[in-house]
Amino acid sequence: MTTFTPVAPETAPASGTALTGKRRIAFASFVDENYLPGFLVLLRSLALSNPGVCEDFVVLHDDLKPSSIARIRALHPRIVLRRVDAEHYDSYVKGDQDNYLVRKAYFILDIFRLRDYDTVITLDTDMVVLGDLGELLQLREGLAAVPQFFYGQHKLNSGLLVIQREYLSDAFCAKIDQVGRSGSYELDKHDQGILNAVLDGDFVRLDARYNFVKRRLSGDLPVPDDTAILHFTGRHKPWQGGEAGYALAEDRWREFEMGDAEFHAAYLSKGNLHHDLLVHYGTPHVRRTGDVEAARKVAAGHIAAGEYQAAVDLLGSVRIPVDEAWPHEVLGHALMSVSRHEEAKTQLLLATAAPNRAATAYARLAQMAWVHGDNAEALKYATA
Structure with missing residues (x-):
């Protein structure tokens, strides 16, 4: 041997x-x-x-x-x-x-x-x-x-x-x-x-x-x-x-002789992104541009890897428009996961305004209400 x-x-x-x-x-x-x-x-x-x-x-x-x-x-x-x-x-x-x-x-x-x-x-x-x-x-x-x-x-x-x-x-x-x-x-x-x-x-x-x-x-x-x-x-x-x-x-x-800004944007436009690359390229891109959609992608990647505080920090560093439901939902999920429930509730309620994000947002609101022992509120959100 x-x-x-x-x-x-x-x-x-x-x-x-x-x-x-x-x-x-x-x-x-x-x-x-x-x-x-x-x-x-x-x-x-x-x-x-x-x-x-x-x-x-x-x-x-x-x-x-x-x-x-x-x-x-x-x-x-x-x-x-x-x-x-x-x-x-x-x-x-x-x-x-x-x-x-x-x-x-x-x-x-x-x-x-x-x-x-x-x-x-x-x-x-x-x-x-x-x-x-x-x-x-x-x-x-x-x-x-x-x-x-x-x-x-x-x-x-x-x-x-x-x-x-x-x-x-x-x-x-x-x-x-x-x-x-x-x-x-x-x-x-x-x-x-x-x-x-x-x-x-x-x-x-x-x-x-x-x-x-x-x-x-x-x-x-x-x-x-x-x-x-x-x-x-x-x-x-x-x-x-x-x-x-x-x-x-x-x-x-x-085609690949490009600066960092162009390269990061090009990578984030792809599908099926690897978590490590998404974070490595996406984080400086968000810091440089304040791009809300990019911040949502990177934060979702952090959440999938159990890196909830990193998701909070990144999405919290950009200004999310009131009517951008998906980033609010992702931030709400991250805040809920680090037990900042009141802040999470605010973000998730903003997300319920969009029909395509409402179901997930209401589900998380119901889950938080149930954790706090408020069954009536949990039922209200679960059936919303």
């Missing part, structure tokens, strides 16, 4: 997963200052394309600035920072030892040192998520990837990997080290070359739409509608000016 030795993270992942038995899944990328603009776009695209998904996002890094880390954290509530062991890869045989980009290309291999998760999905920072990733989140076996575009089915493209726990092991790391130190791999393919040498074709093949390389679109071809992840391989990145012949692809990337 393999012994797993945990690597202490700089920021620990949420511990609740161990208690609930929920499968532990994480996304992961290696990020440095040069590729930070791409990573910020990647985070926005992941949230907007998969608004109901919020897993830990492991950020491997060698020397990010505090200001860069703050920008990353602003875009995701479950960032897990891990500093790579850069010197570990100095012993690997490489095609160009002095090229700093070549050296950093190997750092993503640190992902195999994680011991905290059942599944890890790696994403290169020059990717943009355009579609649903539910199929990837449901994978349970093997190491999955898209085959390389130019080299047939035997070799994988390492831009996206779906790695199961069996590969997050000391034994697999030892195989990586052996190949890296011996140089028995395609040196110009860096981390990808090592993985292909270790796996020798033994990986789960994913459809190309999960790692759709831009080279498929040469000549300004449009991005296919079913593309889930678009990968800007090559030297010229969209945030560095891009490359001639790929304008339509780069337009898709720029």
